[in-house]
Amino acid sequence: MSNLRLPYGQQVRVVALSSLLLLAACGEKPQQAAQGDMKVPVSVVTVQPTPTEVLVELPGRVEAIKDAQIRARVNGIVTEINFVQGGDVKAGQLLFTIDPAPYRAARAQAAAQLQRAQADAKSARLLAQRYSTLIKANAVSRQEYDNATAAAGQADAAIAAAKAALDTADIDLGYTKVVSPIDGRIGKSLVTEGALVSATAATQMATVQQLDRVYVDLTRSTTELAQLRRALANGELERLGDGDAKAQAVLEDGSNYDLPGKLLFSGVTVDPTTGQVNLRAEFPNPDNILxxxxxxxxxxxxxxxxxxxxxxxxxxxxxxxxxxxLMLVKDGKVEVKAVTVGPGIGGKWIISKGLAAGDVVIVEGFQKIRPGAAVQGIPWDPQAKAGDAKAPPAAKADAGAPGPGAEKPESQPADETPSSKPAPKG
Incomplete structure (x- = not known):
């Protein structure tokens, strides 16, 4: 047993090391406790009632204000195409030329028939005038006089018929010059030179569309309309004044169309197959974007x-x-609240249920928190990047860190542990 006893100097060193370990263990507990009580910084907003225009987003298709289909109104061969495909045209501008030769001949024939009818009418009127004098002297019979008067009337009717035939020939000849009925943009030519077009089949030759203003046809369910009526009746929404129903178009790529439009009408008949009503909005379109x-x-x-x-x-x-x-801050801790979400407005959501005025809502910093965690709210800066919430000075300070003016102690190698024995002399 005596040879297991440590020398006196070693016993002193063991006691000193044990004391140091105990002191270190006691000093770590307060530091760990302090770290556990540290609050996590999060970005928050305090919700307050705000007057807001409520919007609804509906799908729709763009329609031209005017859509003119250019069709043949006479039979014939197309001899010329007089426009640039895809370009802008004016009302009355020549688009196609159909061979006019047969219609010039028909007009000439109608004009000759009119001249013949006028000559026959002149002779019939002169005979009727002559008989009107002779009947007074009983030189002709009443029957002959009546026949002459009727013939003069028939000659006048023949003139009217010949004039109508000439007008018809002029119209048909005019239809050989196919012109645009409206101002707009013309698409591709659906026929080529040498193609035979038919008035009977109403051959389509091109399409002209007016695009400086356009319609957008929308559909909306009757359920949404009923909800809107209830909200207006209950006072949840205030009705807009007459003529104030503005419309904003969102393009296929998600960007907003620059020019605002207006709602023209809302349908009163429900489509029985879809349960929806039709609406129509009008938008200016000077750059032909729509x-x-x-x-x-x-x-x-x-x-x-x-x-x-x-x-x-x-x-x-x-x-x-x-x-x-939503995650709320209640008494410095995180609380999860179920909510009902309404429409989105300018990058924000309208919360219809589950939220009250004055509630503090967490906006950023979700990765570091959980329900019941202690947090410190920092006002949210919309211009700052997500996750840039800075900790308050009290949270950043380290109890064991030296002050700004303190000198950094030199590190001591691990193998140069101070010995309890004095250095040997000499």
Whole structure:
């Protein structure tokens, strides 16, 4: 047993090391506790009622204000195409020329028939005038006089018929010059020179569309209309004044069309196959950005919600079952709140249920928190990047860190542990 006893100097060193370990363990506990009580900084907004125009976004198709199909009105061979395909044309501008030779001949024939009818009428009128004198002297019979008067009347009718035939020939001859009925943009030519066109079949030759203004035809379900009526009746929304129903188009790439439009009418008949009603909006289109057949979405004003509660879109969370929720700050801790989301307005959502005025909503910093976690709210800066929420000075300060004016101690190698024995002399 005596040879297991440590020398006196080694016993002193063991006791000293044990004391140092105990002191280090006792000093770590307060530091760990302090770190556990540190609040996580998050970006927040305080929700306040805000008067907001409520919009609805509906799908629609662009339609031309005027859509003229250029069709043949006489039979014949196309001899000329007198326009640039895809260009702008004016009303009355020559588009096609159909061979006019047969129609010139028909007009000449109608003009000759008119001259013949006029000559016959002149002779018949002179005979009737002569008989009107002779009948007074009983030089001719009453029957002969009546026949002469009737012949003069028939000659006048023949003149009228010949004039009508000449007018018809002039119209047909005019139809050989196919002109644009409206100002607009013409598409491709559907016929070529030498093609035979028919008035009976109404051969389509081209299409001219007016595009400086366009219609957008929309559809909306009767369910949405009923909800809107209830909101207006309950006072949740205030009705817009007459003529104030503005429309905003959203293009296929998600960008907004620059020029605002207006709602023209809302249909009163429901389509029995779809359960929807038709609406039509009108938009100015000076640069021809909106083209017929294009798919767009249109935002329409519904009314004004004087007490709308708005939150940024990134604040909304989706649960596993597809419901919506927000993270609120209650008494310095995170609380999850289920909400009902309304329409989106300018990068924000209208919250219709589950949120109250004055609630503090977390917008950024979700990666570091969980329900019940202690947090410190920092006002959200929309211009800052996501995740740039800065910790307050108190959270950043390290209790064990030296002050700004303190000198950094030199590190001591691990193998140069101070010995308890004095250095040997000499």
């Amino acid at each position: 083209l017929p057949g294009m798919y767009v979405r249109v935002r329409l004003q519904q009314g004004v919600d004087e007490k709308a509660l708005l939150v940024p879109q990134q604040a909304l969370q989706r649960t596993a079952d597809g419901l919506s929720s």
